[in-house]
Amino acid sequence: MTDRVAIITGGSRGIGRATALAAAARGYKVVVGYASNQAAANEVVASIEAKNGKAIAVKCDVGSESAILALFAAADAFGTLGALVNNGGIVGKSGVRVDEMSAERIQRMMAVNVTGSILCAREAVKRMSTRHGGKGGVIVNVSSVAAKLGSANTYVDYAASKGAIDSFTVGLGHEVAGDGIRVAAIRPGLIDTEIHASGGEPDRAHRLAHMVPMKRVGTADEIAKAILWLMSDDASYVTGAILDVSGGR
Ligand code: NAP
Numbered sequence: 001m002t003d004r005v006a007i008i009t010g011g012s013r014g015i016g017r018a019t020a021l022a023a024a025a026r027g028y029k030v031v032v033g034y035a036s037n038q039a040a041a042n043e044v045v046a047s048i049e050a051k052n053g054k055a056i057a058v059k060c061d062v063g064s065e066s067a068i069l070a071l072f073a074a075a076d077a078f079g080t081l082g083a084l085v086n087n088g089g090i091v092g093k094s095g096v097r098v099d100e101m102s103a104e105r106i107q108r109m110m111a112v113n114v115t116g117s118i119l120c121a122r123e124a125v126k127r128m129s130t131r132h133g134g135k136g137g138v139i140v141n142v143s144s145v146a147a148k149l150g151s152a153n154t155y156v157d158y159a160a161s162k163g164a165i166d167s168f169t170v171g172l173g174h175e176v177a178g179d180g181i182r183v184a185a186i187r188p189g190l191i192d193t194e195i196h197a198s199g200g201e202p203d204r205a206h207r208l209a210h211m212v213p214m215k216r217v218g219t220a221d222e223i224a225k226a227i228l229w230l231m232s233d234d235a236s237y238v239t240g241a242i243l244d245v246s247g248g249r
Contacts, residue, residue: 002027003028003079004081004082004083004135004137005082006083006084007072007120007124008023008033009062009088009116009120010089011033011034011087011088013034013037013194014193014194014220015087015224016085016087016088017040018220019227021047021048021224022225024053024055026228026232028083029053029079030048030053030055031071031078032045032056034058034059035060035062045057054078058071060088063111063116068116068120072124076127080135081127081134083137083140083231084137084138084140085139085142085227086116086139089142090108090198091155094154094200094201094204109161110164113162118168121141121168121183124137124139125181128181129176129180131179134180137180137182140227141186142227143165143185144162144187144188147166165185169183169184169241173239173240174239182236183239183240184230184235184238184241184242184243185242186226186230188246189212189218189248190217191205191219192218192219193205212246213247218247222245
């Protein structure tokens with residue numbers, strides 16, 4: 001158990017929501033980041049408070065540096081930061097080839113999924129690093145098996161953004177290993193969340209389930225459990241590591 005603060009970007013729905021609830025159950029004071037769905041974020045906070053946990057909802061589009069700074073300022077007022085889960089992320093419209101992609105689409109993809117995660121990590125390191133007088137902590141980046149599969153004919157820009165997250169996880173893990181901070185990434189496979197609808201294909205995960213060695217989609221709770229393990233002292237010798245939670249995909 002811990003009484004420190006965990007920031008979960010995109011904590012209002014899907015994997016982030018499941019992670020926020022699980023973190024609160026471990027005693028974390030949870031900062032539930034959300035991009036626009038305030039009602040969903042408020043529901044997560046209410047669910048945590050109903051079990052005597054502590055949580056606040058903070059609007060933060062991680063594509064905006066000023067919003068990230070405001071998110072961390074709100075977290076500072078809430079308590080001492082112990083964990084960051086870089087979960088908030090987007091896909092573009094599914095089925096768009098690279099020769100059809102606009103610069104705006106690609107730039108937005110990288111701004112949210114890559115720059116946003118790196119800037120959040122920067123702010124977390126400033127607070128958690130023993131080099132800066134901090135108490136250490138954990139950063140978990142939510143990547144995707146798309147990083148290794150490439151997502152041809154689906155969304156290669158998204159896959160490339162997650163490839164960047166994998167490299168960042170290894171590099172940052174090594175960089176702050178002496179600062180009391182562990183860094184790891186989770187690569188989820190096909191998980192049953194609303195992200196597929198946002199890519200224009202609500203049934204995508206179930207349609208492709210037969211291609212998963214375990215022949216089923218995963219749940220947000222199954223990803224959250226792996227994230228919470230990485231956040232825990234049970235993973236005390238894990239850093240710069242990437243864990244596939246994908247049914248073998
Ligand atoms: P989801 O159900 O669509 O939920 C997305 C969450 O991220 C929501 O809380 C949303 O906030 C937030 N969000 C969206 N845009 C954001 C932005 N610009 N800045 C900050 N937060 C933002 O997605 P999910 O499936 O849980 O995905 C979570 C993470 O897992 C993503 O990084 C995704 O790439 C990764 N992932 C998912 C799968 C999968 O199959 N589901 C597989 C591999 C990796 P609002 O509620 O305000 O919209």
